[in-house]
Amino acid sequence: MEVVRPQLIHRWISVFVLLCLVSFEAQCFYLPGVAPQDFMKGDPLMVKVNKLTSTKTQLPYSYYSLPYCTPKQIVDSAENLGEVLRGDRIENSPFEFHMREPQMCNVVCRIVLNAKNAKELKEKIEDEYRVNMILDNLPLVMPIKRPDLDTTVYQHGFHVGLKGQYAGSKEEKHFIHNHLTFTVKFHKDPQTDAARVVGFEVKPFSVKHEYDGEWNGKNRLTTCDPHAKRTVTSSDSPQEVEDKKEIIFTYDVEFEESDIKWASRWDTYLLMADDQIHWFSIVNSLMIVLFLSGMVAMIMLRTLYRDISKYNQLETQEEAQEETGWKLVHGDVFRPPINSDLLCVYVGTGVQFFGMTVVTMTFAVLGFLSPSNRGGLMTAMLLLWAFMGVFAGYASARLYKMFKGSEWKKITLKTALMFPGVVFVLFFVLNALIWGEKSSGAVPFGTMFALVFLWFGIAVPLVFVGSYVGFKKPSIEDPVKTNKIPRQVPEQAWYMNPVFSILIGGILPFGAVFIELFFILTSIWLQQFYYIFGFLFIVLVILIVTCAEITIVLCYFQLCSEDYLWWWRSYLTSGSSALYLFLYAAFYFFTKLEITKPVSGMLYFGYMLIASYAFFVLTGTIGFYACFWFTRLIYSSVKID
Template identity: 30%
Template sequence: MEQLQYYAFLVAVMICFAGRVRSDGSDHKYKSGDAVPLYANKVGPFHNPSETYRYFDLPFCLPDHIKEKKEALGEVLNGDRLITAPYELNFLMDKDSEVICKKPLTKEEVTKFRDAVMKDYYFQMYYDDLPIWGFLGKVDKEGKTDPSEYNYNLFKHLHFEIFYNKDRVIEINARTDPNALVDITEDKEVEVEFMYSVKWKETTTPFEKRMEKYSQSSSLPHHLEIHWFSIINSCVTVLLLTGFLATILMRVLKNDFVKYAHDEEAADDQEETGWKYIHGDVFRYPKFQSVLAAAVGSGTQLFTLTIFIFILALVGVFYPYNRGALFTALVVIYALTSGIAGYTASSFYCQLEGTNWVRNLLLTGGLFCGPLFLTFCFLNTVAIAYSATAALPFGTIVVIFLIWALVTSPLLVLGGIAGKNSKAEFQAPCRTTKYPREIPPLPWYRGTLPQMAMAGFLPFSAIYIELYYIFASVWGHRIYTIYSILFIVFIILLIVTAFITVALTYFQLAAEDHEWWWRSFLCGGSTGLFIYGYCLYYYYARSDMSGFMQTSFFFGYMACICYGFFLMLGMVGFRASLFFVRHIYRSIKCE
């Protein structure tokens, strides 16, 4: 298993670096007059990050030679579709208002541009791996309250300001000329003269630091102050919670141990009460043990995947505008860690004296991938209907299928066989009686749903401040780079989840309810439900996303992510409870 994890780490690092947007193998060094690669990427509504289209889906001037850039897996998954742009930005060559083309726009093309300007469309390009953004036009609302009276204007002049240091490109900015406008308010034919200008300026910024400007926004003092406030808030929550629980549990358990020690010295017919009373049932194997084993195995795999992603983030792989690397890493590491899921699920299933380990292995393989696959099929169909770049090409789907068939499935089977042959025993410190005891009637607040609500609220309260920045990065245009803080928050999340689940498990056992197995998993994973509830709040209160496609992508993929959190944190809660239950029952003498 350690060799498999090490191999996964190395391969993920190599593929992540290989998944960068590269300049046709260039070493990024140029001489005066050399052509510097410039690719137009995509256009789309600014507030709908998933709804993007190919750049030339709008009737821009086409270059003389159209060439599509071959993209890595992560770029395709990110919706990137790079194609040569019509601008010539040769190294150190200034240009003053050069015309790209004079294009007569038909009524249909004017309507396309007007709809794009109305929806606040932006464009994105890459120049020597540096991203460029800009808006297509602007809406003139001055002195008008009725949207039907607005004027819609298309920018026709783009000015590039490029900074260089010796023979390397350091920075590029694109500005639209607010005075060079074309009125496209009415449905009539218009002739547009698309132009651009270029100005080169020297800078002392070294090439190695040219990407730092894109991460400065997340490192501003104001944002850092909020991030550290989040950390302090979470740490205080953890300290109070852990101190409170540790004090109560240690005192209560100490009293329990003393009480049970006196009971053993007393008459044998004395009636037992509390959690010791159910020692013959507490290790009775739960219902649907195959599903529980599969959930624990899938949760362990997702936990390992998360740790690897954090390692890559902390060593600097996911620098700004290398987001394709994240998707590549997720696919590759998930495939290579499937053996961990197979081993964990099969081993635990055999410890619970399960016999049909093949079915358990199939269940493990489909527990997370199944819902993810169904969600992808629906959302990819929506993207195809919209002709958006989020629709994966057939070749990419084949590649992902081959990764699943040739890497994920074989490793899952090998891990399952290894887990089945591990011959590990469950190690229950108490013998289980033949017939289960009846669980006494309990008040409503000790039911599963109220307990899940209590278990999920505290971990969620420790992370909710940081959630906004993560959402604004994943579902917006904000850049997130402070992975060290995010990793601390993740560790706090694990600690709080484990402690609150252990506390609720103890109170459940003290009430003589021995069916703690599934309860501990559900309580541990309930934070995922709170995160999905936050999705509703973010979508309607903190974002300007709209439209069927963007709504489908947001709630569809966030459902999969929250489900993954449910499995991962459920595994953490269950493992913590299992450790706790074994410990307290080893500490007493059970007949």
């Protein structure tokens, strides 16, 4: 009893601390609700401003980093972890809307540019920055007619301004969009007369406002007629951006009744991609899977069955010695590999990522992580990664004990620190670059502390818990005995060279996902919504099957050539698909993106390196466990003296 009692107390303390941590995280990583809100006529509508974004620089900035009109007091909205990491900075705005009450030629403010303000505006216009706003959790979009397709597409936000020639001048000048015509679409309840916001659109204009007399804030603008059907048109003289130039910001608000119901209001924003391309991606991937499945079926049902039957029918030792193939290496096939500790660490980390990916995809398919919940996807991934640490510790400890390891605390510490440590260092360097550019995308100190706390406060303890449980379990027994003296591996054919077979093995898993990868990269770097999680879940299943099958096929060929060094090769075979992912990311950078600034390029390749590293760990672990199951299955099926 004297030994058990301290252990029980220690466990209860651990449980209590864990519950406190979970409670802290639940408040730290608050996810905003998306419940519908009813507005009566005349009710105020809260318009919020978000970050300024550009596909050319990938560096977000706060809305008020430019000389825009400010409210009396700037109030930051509560943001979850995912929003902060995305660079969102949601703040209140000086725009005042009232439900179903149109407004024309509302003057927000008048500013006079100085040299610094003019330079900042010109830089943002050059880099094609867009202004993002939010109304009732719905992002602002600008409708653009497509005459060739007879459809309307939606651009997120509106450009800060434009650059071009005016009035016959050969010199290009910068013009700011200082007049906004908002259209708020609403769905009305005929019984209660209440309405819900179902659309938020804008048409920006650049107009050099004129007025009579000295400016006192109440002047009537001669360039904006509130009684006209359209107060401002594109034919008006644009507002140039120059030092000491006066800019008057104005806006209109129009309300338009819509048949779209609140539950379907995001459909307009999301239905921008052609589903046929996604179906083509699925069919393409399925063809790869069917091809590999046919090969695996042939190996398992015909070749292996024939081999096992033949091996089991051998009567004399002389006959056994004359045989060649995978049975000859039975005494070495389960010999622990070189750097077995590192393999245990990577397998455990891969299990952690696999669990996070599957659970995240499940929640996303069920609709819990829709784009309407800003930052929800990233927040869920980080939290799930931390809580999946228990499976990482369990998997690494079980494999480590099978390799006859004894220092389980050492391997646990490596599992808890190695992968996240590498990622954190890369992330810290990239964040320093963003901070140097004074971008709102730089992670604040408080959020950085929360990430470190998530790592050391939740993930690391859970890795130790899982490792403790895994190491206490009985060791996994090998189906055959391992010889004391290792067998010499015969010289291999050129096509069985480890580097060649590993690189060949990564092509098919990458080929199964590369079309869907295009849409994912577009959503991340071209700032479009990605919502087709059903397709993505199917692609994930196809990826898992493809990684498993190609690794089993190549592992069988390797064993047949009497090469028993399969442990690391099974991991690297499917994991090499990450190399092709990174190469495709480089191809995407040079062909689809218009990034010119060195810092932006470093950010792109830095984040894609992190993504490729994670993909390597995920796919490598899938291939490893597929081979692990395959080798145990075939060697437990033959009679070995």
